[in-house]
Amino acid sequence: MSDLKGLSLNTATTKRWTLAETVAGCVDAGIGGIGLWRDRVAEAGLANAARLVREAGLTVTSLCRGGFFAEPGAAEDNRRAVDEAAALGTDTLVLVCGGLPAGSRDLPAARRTVADGIAALAPYAEAHGVRLAIEPLHPMFCADRAVVSTLGQALDLAEAAGHGTGVCVDTYHVWWDPELERQIARAGAAGMLHAFQVCDWLLPLPADALLGRGHIGDGHIDIPRLARLVAEAGHRGWTEVEIFNQRIWDAPGEETVRTVVERHRTHLAGIG
Amino acid sequence: MSDLKGLSLNTATTKRWTLAETVAGCVDAGIGGIGLWRDRVAEAGLANAARLVREAGLTVTSLCRGGFFAEPGAAEDNRRAVDEAAALGTDTLVLVCGGLPAGSRDLPAARRTVADGIAALAPYAEAHGVRLAIEPLHPMFCADRAVVSTLGQALDLAEAAGHGTGVCVDTYHVWWDPELERQIARAGAAGMLHAFQVCDWLLPLPADALLGRGHIGDGHIDIPRLARLVAEAGHRGWTEVEIFNQRIWDAPGEETVRTVVERHRTHLAGIG
Numbered sequence: 001m002s003d004l005k006g007l008s009l010n011t012a013t014t015k016r017w018t019l020a021e022t023v024a025g026c027v028d029a030g031i032g033g034i035g036l037w038r039d040r041v042a043e044a045g046l047a048n049a050a051r052l053v054r055e056a057g058l059t060v061t062s063l064c065r066g067g068f069f070a071e072p073g074a075a076e077d078n079r080r081a082v083d084e085a086a087a088l089g090t091d092t093l094v095l096v097c098g099g100l101p102a103g104s105r106d107l108p109a110a111r112r113t114v115a116d117g118i119a120a121l122a123p124y125a126e127a128h129g130v131r132l133a134i135e136p137l138h139p140m141f142c143a144d145r146a147v148v149s150t151l152g153q154a155l156d157l158a159e160a161a162g163h164g165t166g167v168c169v170d171t172y173h174v175w176w177d178p179e180l181e182r183q184i185a186r187a188g189a190a191g192m193l194h195a196f197q198v199c200d201w202l203l204p205l206p207a208d209a210l211l212g213r214g215h216i217g218d219g220h221i222d223i224p225r226l227a228r229l230v231a232e233a234g235h236r237g238w239t240e241v242e243i244f245n246q247r248i249w250d251a252p253g254e255e256t257v258r259t260v261v262e263r264h265r266t267h268l269a270g271i272g
Numbered sequence: 273m274s275d276l277k278g279l280s281l282n283t284a285t286t287k288r289w290t291l292a293e294t295v296a297g298c299v300d301a302g303i304g305g306i307g308l309w310r311d312r313v314a315e316a317g318l319a320n321a322a323r324l325v326r327e328a329g330l331t332v333t334s335l336c337r338g339g340f341f342a343e344p345g346a347a348e349d350n351r352r353a354v355d356e357a358a359a360l361g362t363d364t365l366v367l368v369c370g371g372l373p374a375g376s377r378d379l380p381a382a383r384r385t386v387a388d389g390i391a392a393l394a395p396y397a398e399a400h401g402v403r404l405a406i407e408p409l410h411p412m413f414c415a416d417r418a419v420v421s422t423l424g425q426a427l428d429l430a431e432a433a434g435h436g437t438g439v440c441v442d443t444y445h446v447w448w449d450p451e452l453e454r455q456i457a458r459a460g461a462a463g464m465l466h467a468f469q470v471c472d473w474l475l476p477l478p479a480d481a482l483l484g485r486g487h488i489g490d491g492h493i494d495i496p497r498l499a500r501l502v503a504e505a506g507h508r509g510w511t512e513v514e515i516f517n518q519r520i521w522d523a524p525g526e527e528t529v530r531t532v533v534e535r536h537r538t539h540l541a542g543i544g
Contacts, residue, residue, distance in 0.1 A: 176414035
């Protein structure tokens with residue numbers, strides 16, 4: 001199974017499975033890493049979730065997600081997310097930072113709120129052994145999900161926050177960026193490349209643009225090239241497969257895991 | 273009508289109108305500028321179209337569009353677009369540069385093709401008194417419509433091409449960019465801000481993401497702020513309203529023009 005080295009399955013990819021089912025699916029397939037969403041952890045119960053992954057021998061490659069800094073109660077909820085990451089034994093908390101507040105068009109102000117929120121959270125995370133990984137989202141989500149839109153911007157925020165803060169690079173969100181090579185190299189050189197997530201860009205975009213993601217090789221992104229850039233930048237961590245796609249969610253989990261494994265072998269084995 | 277100073281209506285906004293109807297609509301509303309799409313010009317016939325706008329006393333603020341450099345016959349078609357711009361009396365040809373070639377995932381190669389195509393076209397345009405205006409499209413169109421995704425990238429291409437080449441800034445495509453202020457200032461300082469188009473960003477995105485644009489004030493973009501940035505950068509040209517939206521296309525043209533005028537008065541009068 002050495003050709004699956006570095007492969008991690010995010011629970012969002014097998015959305016219909018419980019955490020226990022996804023853990024079992026990883027073990028059966030020889031996948032050594034798992035990325036966890038908090039909703040799935042909450043269903044299982046935090047202590048039980050931590051026990052499940054530990055007893056299965058899986059590495060928890062990230063917890064998704066903290067962020068949404070403009071929401072009421074965000075500071076408290078984000079500290080809770082750090083606590084959960086620590087309890088689950090992962091060193092990486094992915095941050096999806098939130099879009100424009102309802103009714104606002106003030107993008108610079110929204111970006112300041114995010115910068116302040118990350119800066120306030122970073123020392124707490126560091127004290128708990130957790131690295132924050134700021135995830136730039138595709139610019140089409142700027143209004144509603146993340147005002148952090150490029151890797152360069154995420155790195156600026158991470159540098160300002162300090163305390164081990166870094167970034168999460170997701171191929172779907174960053175593949176189009178003319179600055180991508182330079183910013184990936186910058187992230188690697190600064191030791192800030194905390195997480196690498198992969199999925200493909202499908203066309204046409206579905207009615208819910210969140211769900212236009214596909215298995216590696218089914219879309220328009222040269223994912224092996226991006227994986228090589230990340231490896232050349234010094235990333236020796238995991239490659240987490242996170243796919244939001246209704247058709248894939250409707251497929252049996254076993255079939256999805258088989259495809260994930262097959263695509264990793266075909267496109268990514270030997271890189272990094 | 274001095275509060276409509278600088279307002280231009282793009283024919284794409286009143287899509288169901290013929291060119292003659294849009295020209296009449298502009299005159300009736302006191303709008304002094306018109307942006308032309310080539311399909312509408314072709315329907316009217318080039319010489320007739322030129323006569324229509326000239327006799328109405330309208331300024332043709334741009335011709336849309338050249339570009340799609342990877343298509344067969346692109347070089348010839350783009351020279352024809354320059355000829356048409358000159359015949360119509362406009363100094364600005366907007367370029368939408370095209371996405372990945374069918375079946376290709378090689379984004380760097382696609383971007384080289386675009387750079388080569390612009391560089392080859394620029395001297396021809398200059399010789400005919402036409403300035404090329406490279407339009408960065410929103411990154412969600414990178415695969416299928418334009419591998420030019422940011423204003424900074426468009427300016428790099430324009431600088432490399434020379435011969436008066438500049439950019440077209442469309443609020444819909446660039447509003448999310450963390451580098452926007454800096455790049456608008458750069459464009460202005462270099463005399464490369466050849467065209468400014470406005471429309472708003474609506475959510476949810478429609479099934480056809482091309483059509484998610486709205487009247488100024490109906491969406492999430494702070495368009496007055498962007499208009500001020502453009503004015504501060506020295507843009508003394510036109511503000512062209514170009515909206516792709518099925519609901520607006522289904523409305524009577526007179527109603528659309530009334531709304532365009534009203535929104536310009538409310539949001540943009542006195543800027544620039």
